[in-house]
Amino acid sequence: MTTTIKGVHPFADLFPMLDDHDLKALADDIKENGLRQPLIVDADGLLIDGRNRLAACELATVTPDFMTLNGLDPVMFILSANVSRRHMTKGQIAIVAARAELANAPDGGTTNAPDGQPSFGWKKAAHLRVEKLVSRQVVDRAGTLVLYAPDLADQVLDNTKDFKPAVREAEARRDEVTSAESRLAILKEDTPELAAAVEDGSLEIKEAWRTRENRQREERDARDRTTNYFDQHIGYLTDMQGFDDEQITEAAGRYDPERSTRRLTKDDIDGAIAALRKLKKGWT
Numbered sequence: 001m002t003t004t005i006k007g008v009h010p011f012a013d014l015f016p017m018l019d020d021h022d023l024k025a026l027a028d029d030i031k032e033n034g035l036r037q038p039l040i041v042d043a044d045g046l047l048i049d050g051r052n053r054l055a056a057c058e059l060a061t062v063t064p065d066f067m068t069l070n071g072l073d074p075v076m077f078i079l080s081a082n083v084s085r086r087h088m089t090k091g092q093i094a095i096v097a098a099r100a101e102l103a104n105a106p107d108g109g110t111t112n113a114p115d116g117q118p119s120f121g122w123k124k125a126a127h128l129r130v131e132k133l134v135s136r137q138v139v140d141r142a143g144t145l146v147l148y149a150p151d152l153a154d155q156v157l158d159n160t161k162d163f164k165p166a167v168r169e170a171e172a173r174r175d176e177v178t179s180a181e182s183r184l185a186i187l188k189e190d191t192p193e194l195a196a197a198v199e200d201g202s203l204e205i206k207e208a209w210r211t212r213e214n215r216q217r218e219e220r221d222a223r224d225r226t227t228n229y230f231d232q233h234i235g236y237l238t239d240m241q242g243f244d245d246e247q248i249t250e251a252a253g254r255y256d257p258e259r260s261t262r263r264l265t266k267d268d269i270d271g272a273i274a275a276l277r278k279l280k281k282g283w284t
Contacts, residue, residue, distance in 0.1 A: 005054070006045035011100050012078045015086070016157050018052045026052060027059035038065040040077070048074050049081050075100065075129065083133065090134045091163025094126070094142030095153050097134070101126040102146055145170040148177065180205045187212060234276075 018026065035057060039050030047054065048069050057064040069077060083093060101122040127139040141163075145153045149170035155161035183205055187195035191212050197203035203211075243251065257263045 004045060005039075005041065005047050008047045008051060009042070009074055009078065010103065011075045011096075012048060012051060014096050014099050015051075015078075015082050016154070017055070023052065023056055024059065027056040030056050030062050031060035035062060035064050038067045040067050040069050040081075042069045042074055046074075048078060079130065089163060090138050091142060091167075092157055093130050094134045094139045095146060095156060097126040097129045098123065098139060098143045098146045099153070100129065102143070141167045144174055148174040183209050191215070 017023070030053070035053060037050070037053065039054055040048040042048055050064070054064060079093070079096070082088065082096075086092075088096075123140055123143040126143065127134070127136045130139065142153075145156070145163075145167050147170075149166065152161060152166040152169055156163050156166050184195060184198060187198065187208060191208075194203065194208040194212060198205050198208050240248065240251065255264065262268070
């Protein structure tokens with residue numbers, strides 16, 4: 001049977017192709033021994049299984065044979081064929097299942113549920129696809145990997161990175177994204193100009209957050225200095241309320257303008273009294 005291929009099934013397209021070296025080896029084998037396993041298409045002409053064999057046939061200038069998938073679930077057929085042929089690990093199986101469902105999820109899987117929390121129904125659907133092969137926990141971790149570190153997911157599928165360390169890196173990226181989102185929300189609340197700079201790309205979130213922390217530290221230092229000043233000076237004047245006239249005169253007489261950096265006068269005292277009245281009005 002020969003046919004015209006109208007495309008590749010999207011689930012089949014999730015699996016990595018052979019590298020050039022292995023593809024050439026397959027082409028050489030097909031040229032010498034023929035195509036042992038026909039390509040599988042569905043009723044609409046979508047290629048279900050055999051992308052590498054098709055590419056190898058083109059290299060070998062061999063016309064491939066086809067078979068039609070009759071009544072079988074194409075996704076389950078693709079998964080079954082690739083798991084056995086590629087000797088896929090549980091992590092790789094979970095990644096492919098997660099990618100398949102995530103591709104169909106609204107807004108890339110980030111749509112919020114009615115309670116305002118992220119909806120990860122696609123993870124549940126992914127697990128249902130492979131529940132006889134992989135645990136729910138592994139699928140959840142694969143979902144995190146696919147969502148936050150798709151480049152690492154590719155490396156796992158290519159057997160250039162192990163699943164567990166890839167997941168750990170993906171979780172770190174997820175936490176960083178979550179932290180960045182939380183920090184941006186705080187910036188919008190108390191320093192909207194910094195939030196605006198982050199959103200227009202003129203400032204990175206880390207730099208904006210550092211600026212906010214510096215401002216807060218400067219404000220705390222200023223509060224400490226002012227508080228200590230008031231405690232020292234106004235506190236001393238408050239203690240003088242208990243002085244009688246003789247003690248007040250004695251205290252005033254101890255003031256030595258020669259040792260003063262300001263050489264205070266009665267006008268300065270009047271100014272201090274006026275300032276204290278204003279301070280009293282603004283005191284909370």
